[in-house]
Structure formats: C-alpha cells, structure tokens
Amino acid sequence: MRVLVVEDEVKMAGLLRRALEEEGYAVDVAAGGDDGLWLGTENPYDAIVLDLMLPGLDGLTILKVLRREPLNADVPVLLLTARREETDKVLGLETGADDYLTKPFGVRELIARVRALMRRPRASRGDGAAPRERDVEQERDRDRDDRGREPGTVRLRDVILDPARRRVTVNGQEVELTGREFDLLMLLASHPGIVFSREALLARVWKGEAFVGERGVDTLIKRIRRKIEQDPANPALILTVWGSGYKAADA
Numbered sequence: 001m002r003v004l005v006v007e008d009e010v011k012m013a014g015l016l017r018r019a020l021e022e023e024g025y026a027v028d029v030a031a032g033g034d035d036g037l038w039l040g041t042e043n044p045y046d047a048i049v050l051d052l053m054l055p056g057l058d059g060l061t062i063l064k065v066l067r068r069e070p071l072n073a074d075v076p077v078l079l080l081t082a083r084r085e086e087t088d089k090v091l092g093l094e095t096g097a098d099d100y101l102t103k104p105f106g107v108r109e110l111i112a113r114v115r116a117l118m119r120r121p122r123a124s125r126g127d128g129a130a131p132r133e134r135d136v137e138q139e140r141d142r143d144r145d146d147r148g149r150e151p152g153t154v155r156l157r158d159v160i161l162d163p164a165r166r167r168v169t170v171n172g173q174e175v176e177l178t179g180r181e182f183d184l185l186m187l188l189a190s191h192p193g194i195v196f197s198r199e200a201l202l203a204r205v206w207k208g209e210a211f212v213g214e215r216g217v218d219t220l221i222k223r224i225r226r227k228i229e230q231d232p233a234n235p236a237l238i239l240t241v242w243g244s245g246y247k248a249a250d251a
Contacts, residue, residue, distance in 0.1 A: 001024070001025050001026070001046040001047075001118060002025065002026045002027075002028070002043070002044070002045050002046055003020050003025045003026070003027050003028070003045060003046065003047045003048070003049065003114065004027075004028050004029075004030065004036070004039055004040060004043070004045045004047075004048045004049070005017060005020070005027060005028070005029045005030070005048075005049045006029075006030045006033070006035075006036035006039075006040075006048065006049065006050045006051055006054065006059070006062065007029070007030075007031070007049070007051045007080065008031050008032055008051065008053075008054050008055055009051075010031070013029050013031065015107060016029075016049060016107070016110070017029055019107045019110070019111055020111070020114070023111055023115070025046075025114075028043070028045075031055075032054055032055045032056045032057075033054040033055060033056035033057030033058060033059070033061070033062055034056040034057055035056075036050070036054065036057070036062050037057055037061075037062050037065060037163065037164060038164075040062060040065075040066050040071075040072055041065065041066070041069050041071060041072070041152075041164070042071075043071075044071055044072060044075075045072055045075050046075070046076075046118055047075065047076045047077075047078065047114050047117055047118050048066070048072070048075055048076070048077045048078070049078050049080065049110070049114065050062060050063060050077055050078070050079055050080065050097075051079075051080045051081070052079055052080065052081045052082075052092065053081070053082060053203075053204070057163050057186075058183075058186075058187065058204060059079060059080075059092075060091060060092065060095050060190060060191075061154075061163050061186060061187075061190055063077060063079075063092070063095045063096055063097060064095055064096070064154070064190060065152045065163060065164070066096070067095070067096040068152050069152060076098045076099075076114075076117030076118060076120060077096065077097045077098055077099075078097070078098065078099050078100065078101065078110070078113055078114060078117060079092045079097045079099070079100040079101070080100070080101055080103060080105075081100060081101075081102055081103065082102070082103040091191065091194070098117055098120070099113055099116075099117060101113065152164060154186065154189050154190050155189075156185075156188075156189040156192065156237055156248055156249070157236075157237060157249065158170055158171045159185075159189065159228050159237060161182070161185065161186055161189055163186060166179075166182055168182065168185070168228070170227075170228050175227050175228065176227075177224070177227060180205060180206075180220060181220060181223060181224050181227070183205045184201065184205045184217075184220055184221070184224065185224050185228070185238075187201070187204055187205060188238060188246065188247065188248040189248050191247075191248065192247075192248045192249060192250050193247060193248070193249075193250040194247055194248075195241045195244050195245050195246070195247045196245050196246055196247065197244060197245040198214040198217045198218075198245050198246075199214070200245065201217050201245065201246070202214070202216075202217060205220075217246075221238060221240075221246060224238060225237075225238055236249060237249050
C-alpha cells in the first residue's frame with residue numbers, strides 16, 4: 001500500500017513518513033504543490049495526505065486536478081489544514097476530499113483515519129462498481145465540450161489556467177503572469193462566486209509574509225485585471241465586493 005504525503009513543513013513531513021512506514025506503508029513525500037501534483041498524476045496511490053497551504057500550487061488546486069485525472073481519480077484524500085474556518089473544510093470536501101484534520105493533530109489519529117479511508121471500496125481497484133465504458137466516454141466528452149478545455153485546467157469564461165504548466169490563455173492567446181499573479185488568479189478562478197477577504201488572500205497567496213499589506217493585494221488585482229480583462233476599469237472577471245474583498249465571476 002503506497003501513500004503520498006504532500007506537506008511543506010519538514011519536521012511534520014518526516015514525522016508522517018516515519019509513522020506511516022512503521023505501519024507498513026510505502027511513502028512518497030512532496031514538499032511543495034508542484035511536486036505533489038507531479039507525483040499524484042504520475043504514480044498510483046492507495047491514499048494521499050494533502051496539506052492545504054503549500055508553496056506553489058495549493059492543496060485545493062491539486063485536489064481538483066487529481067479528481068479529473070484517471071490515475072488517482074478515486075484515491076482517498078485526507079486534507080490537513082491549520083485553519084479552523086468552516087469554509088475551508090467545506091471547500092475541501094466539495095472539491096473531493098474524503099476527510100480532513102485540523103492542525104495540531106495526533107499522529108495516531110491520522111494513522112487511524114488513513115487506515116479507515118483505505119478500507120473504503122474503490123472502483124479502480126476492482127472492489128467497487130466499475131464505470132461503464134460508455135459513461136467514461138461521456139464524461140470525457142463533457143470535459144471537452146461543456147468546459148471547452150482539457151481536464152486538469154481551470155476556466156474563468158474566456159480565461160483558461162493550466163496549473164501543471166502554470167500557463168494562462170485569454171481568448172486562446174497566452175498571457176504572461178508573474179508567479180504571484182498566477183497564484184492569486186488561480187485561487188479566485190478555482191472558486192467562482194466565493195468571496196475572499198484581503199486577509200484570506202494574504203494568508204493563501206503570500207503565506208502570511210509580514211511585509212505585505214492589504215494594499216499589496218489591491219495592487220496585484222489591478223495588474224491581473226490589466227492582463228485578462230477587456231476593460232480593466234470595468235472588470236467582468238475579477239470583481240470587487242465592497243467591504244468584503246474579491247471574487248471571481250460566477251461561471
């Protein structure tokens with residue numbers, strides 16, 4: 001049984017690796033979102049332990065891609081989060097997570113939850129109802145036709161984001177975004193209609209860097225709008241919610 005641990009805190013990752021290996025599992029560890037996505041789309045796993053707050057791609061983005069790729073589409077995923085807000089847990093579960101733990105947690109509890117998740121039936125292992133070939137083809141057609149993009153990408157109307165390649169196109173034309181611009185746009189586009197406060201954006205995109213203030217969020221939003229909006233002065237994609245923060249337009 002193989003487990004993937006995606007965790008950027010070195011001590012925590014080492015602790016989880018040792019605990020899981022003592023239970024007899026083979027363990028791969030990724031220290032960042034990009035490595036986690038690569039491992040998760042290249043290797044089959046029996047369970048994935050996934051931190052939400054990661055350098056590079058965040059945990060929710062990785063989870064969305066995994067659920068759209070056939071290799072680990074039904075792998076049990078246990079989310080780890082340091083935040084206690086209900087919205088983070090709800091977003092994780094709605095995106096496809098099977099369970100979550102809020103830091104700090106006991107290692108024995110994590111092991112018990114991983115073991116319980118592995119006992120659940122999975123169609124890809126032959127211990128659940130396998131999807132009919134016709135259903136699989138219909139799902140692929142919906143990926144191509146309804147969303148108008150390849151599986152694993154995120155679409156905000158005419159803007160398509162490819163998290164694996166960190167590539168953005170607007171009306172089919174590639175645009176250059178900085179790493180921080182991509183991370184902020186990816187976060188908003190992945191949750192259309194969800195309002196993020198400036199504080200939440202600072203925590204997720206800047207990882208709490210003390211020298212960045214709320215004005216830094218406003219500045220980055222303006223730069224993104226200049227690159228993706230037809231009329232940056234009257235944005236239709238990245239919207240300001242006065243008194244609350246920012247959101248991506250509903251699909």
